[in-house]
Amino acid sequence: MTTVTSPDPWTAFLDLLTKAIVPDWSGLIVLLPFLLLVGVLGPIMSLIALAWVYHFLTKRRARVRVAEAEATLAVLDAGGAPSYPANTPYCPEHALIYPVSRVRCEIDGADLAVRCPVDGTVRDAGTQTCNACGTRFVLGATSTSDLVRRPAGPPEGGAAVA
Numbered sequence: 001m002t003t004v005t006s007p008d009p010w011t012a013f014l015d016l017l018t019k020a021i022v023p024d025w026s027g028l029i030v031l032l033p034f035l036l037l038v039g040v041l042g043p044i045m046s047l048i049a050l051a052w053v054y055h056f057l058t059k060r061r062a063r064v065r066v067a068e069a070e071a072t073l074a075v076l077d078a079g080g081a082p083s084y085p086a087n088t089p090y091c092p093e094h095a096l097i098y099p100v101s102r103v104r105c106e107i108d109g110a111d112l113a114v115r116c117p118v119d120g121t122v123r124d125a126g127t128q129t130c131n132a133c134g135t136r137f138v139l140g141a142t143s144t145s146d147l148v149r150r151p152a153g154p155p156e157g158g159a160a161v162a
């Protein structure tokens with residue numbers, strides 16, 4: 001019995017045919033998680049990424065809009081006291097500087113204060129005319145020539161008090 005080592009041609013042919021037709025299942029099973037990842041998770045991930053990018057963009061826009069309408073913390077001067085720009089509403093209690101449209105602190109609802117850029121008198125932000133110099137201001141204006149609005153009345157230097 002020495003012919004057992006060499007298989008007959010027919011068996012060898014069948015063996016070859018089997019290898020060619022039947023796919024390598026173990027190889028496919030190894031690839032399956034990868035295929036799942038690409039075919040299922042891929043689209044999901046790209047959708048999530050798109051949603052995230054969209055969310056990020058809209059959120060950024062929204063944040064910019066909010067920042068324009070929100071109070072900012074006052075800057076401390078050399079002595080450690082908060083310094084408030086003139087002609088801008090602020091809350092001395094919380095050291096917050098408010099946009100010009102606000103008259104109340106959004107923390108405690110207290111009336112905001114405004115400092116007169118001409119004489120430094122502090123008045124209520126809801127009051128448009130300075131108590132001391134009687135000048136009416138456009139809140140938020142930065143240039144003195146822009147912000148001073150003389151009240152209607154006799155022109156300056158007319159019938160002046162000596």
Ligand SMILES: [Zn+2]
Binds near residue numbers: 092094105106108109
């Ligand atoms: Zn406040």
Ligand SMILES: [Zn+2]
Binds near residue numbers: 118120134
């Ligand atoms: Zn004034």
